[in-house]
Every structure is written in structure tokens, then in C-alpha cells.
Amino acid sequence: MKWWWVLLCCLSWAAQAETFEAYVIAVIDGDTVLVLRDKQRLKLRLADIDAPEKAQPFGQRSSEYLKSRVNKKRVQVESRAIDQYGRTVATITLDGGDLNQELVRQGMAWEYSFHHSNKAFITLQLEAQQAHRGLWAQTSAQAPWEWRKRHPSYYKQHTAAKSRAVFEPYDLACGKKSRCEQMQSCDEAHFYLTRCGVKTLDTDGDGIPCTSLCVEQP
Numbered sequence: 001m002k003w004w005w006v007l008l009c010c011l012s013w014a015a016q017a018e019t020f021e022a023y024v025i026a027v028i029d030g031d032t033v034l035v036l037r038d039k040q041r042l043k044l045r046l047a048d049i050d051a052p053e054k055a056q057p058f059g060q061r062s063s064e065y066l067k068s069r070v071n072k073k074r075v076q077v078e079s080r081a082i083d084q085y086g087r088t089v090a091t092i093t094l095d096g097g098d099l100n101q102e103l104v105r106q107g108m109a110w111e112y113s114f115h116h117s118n119k120a121f122i123t124l125q126l127e128a129q130q131a132h133r134g135l136w137a138q139t140s141a142q143a144p145w146e147w148r149k150r151h152p153s154y155y156k157q158h159t160a161a162k163s164r165a166v167f168e169p170y171d172l173a174c175g176k177k178s179r180c181e182q183m184q185s186c187d188e189a190h191f192y193l194t195r196c197g198v199k200t201l202d203t204d205g206d207g208i209p210c211t212s213l214c215v216e217q218p
Helices: 002-016 059-070 099-105 119-131 144-150 152-167 186-194
Strands: 018-029 032-037 040-046 074-082 088-094
Touching: 018 040, 018 059, 032 074, 040 099, 059 088, 059 099, 088 099, 099 119, 144 152
Parallel strands: 040 088
Antiparallel strands: 018 032, 018 074, 032 040, 074 088
16 A cells, blocks of 8 residues: 555645746745745745744844845746645746755755755755855854754744734725725735735736835845
8 A cells, every 4th residue: 555655645746846937025034935926925935955043043144145136036936845834845946046055055054855865955065064154154053953943932933923924814805995005914905906806006017016015125
């Protein structure tokens, strides 16, 4: 029966795998971005890497580096699967370059492939370590997964708050709101645009409602 389980896993993986273009509308942290695809928002978790949490040393710098590379840009996305948090696990390509690998090469993230088996990522991490790039300039860099184990309460609270802020569900009926000043969050503006058809929230027709709410400012 084991081969049936392997086949099922392969079919599930294949069902999620696809390549598409998307526009990056926000950088959440050093390995997670929010993109717009066909007027729908999608949260991407970069595959094979793990960036420092924002509360860790170098966490903010890692996030800022990713923002400088992809924010407000069109990227190529190769999706692989959906993780337990509903994020699409993917590789991002920018100008023909693999961004996931770039982050490891520049010392902005740790290699985090399945069972740490990806030789390409391991080689890039070793190169960054030897050159003391990025986080490897620290005297005692701590892996993010080890940090999360040591700070379970903070991580749980931070993840829940971030999830609500970005993907707060709206079970609303279409009301009389028609202006961005009336919206309490980007999620509400997105609901009124996509579910209620309030086009006044998207004056330039790019699928992003209320720029002041939904687009991270530089």
C-alpha cells in the first residue's frame, strides 16, 4: 500500500505546481510576500529557505533586503504546494535570477530544504558563511527554527496577529460604503471591490483598491 501513498502525495504536489506572473504588493518578512495575481491576492512563502524572524537579530534587515528586490515589481512564480498556514510555497524568479537562492547567497536567509538535502542551497550557504555575508557576520547566528522553539508564545502571538492583519475574513453584506476613507482595512476595501463591485475604490483599474491602505509605502 505504500506506493499508493507515494502516488497520492505526488498527485497532490502536481495539482499545486504551476508557473505564473504576479505583482508584489507587499513584503511581509524575509521569506514571505503578498502578490496580486489576476486581481486576487496570494500569500507566498519562499521555498527551501528560512529567514530570521523580525524579532531576531538581522530579521529586519533581511525583510528590508527582500523589499528592496521585489516590492512593486512583477515576478515569475513557480508554485509547489500549499503549506499548513494556507500559503503558497514557491520559487520566485526576478529578471531571470532565482531569488530564493539569492537570499541564501547574500546571507539573508538560511538554507531550509527538505531534510536539508538540496546541495545547491547548501553550497550557497557555505559560500555565504565563508565570506561572512549578511547574518553570517554575526558571532553566533541562531537558526530561525531554533529561535521559534525558544520563543513559542511570541511566535504564536505574532503569527496570529499578522494573519489577521493581512487576511482578516469579512463575512459582510454589501453596504453603502463607496470611498476609501470609509474603509477600516485593506481587506474590507478588497471585499467591497471584488464582492460588491465598488469600482470607485480602484480608480486606476489595476485591481488594487485604496492604494493608501493596500500598497506598502517605500
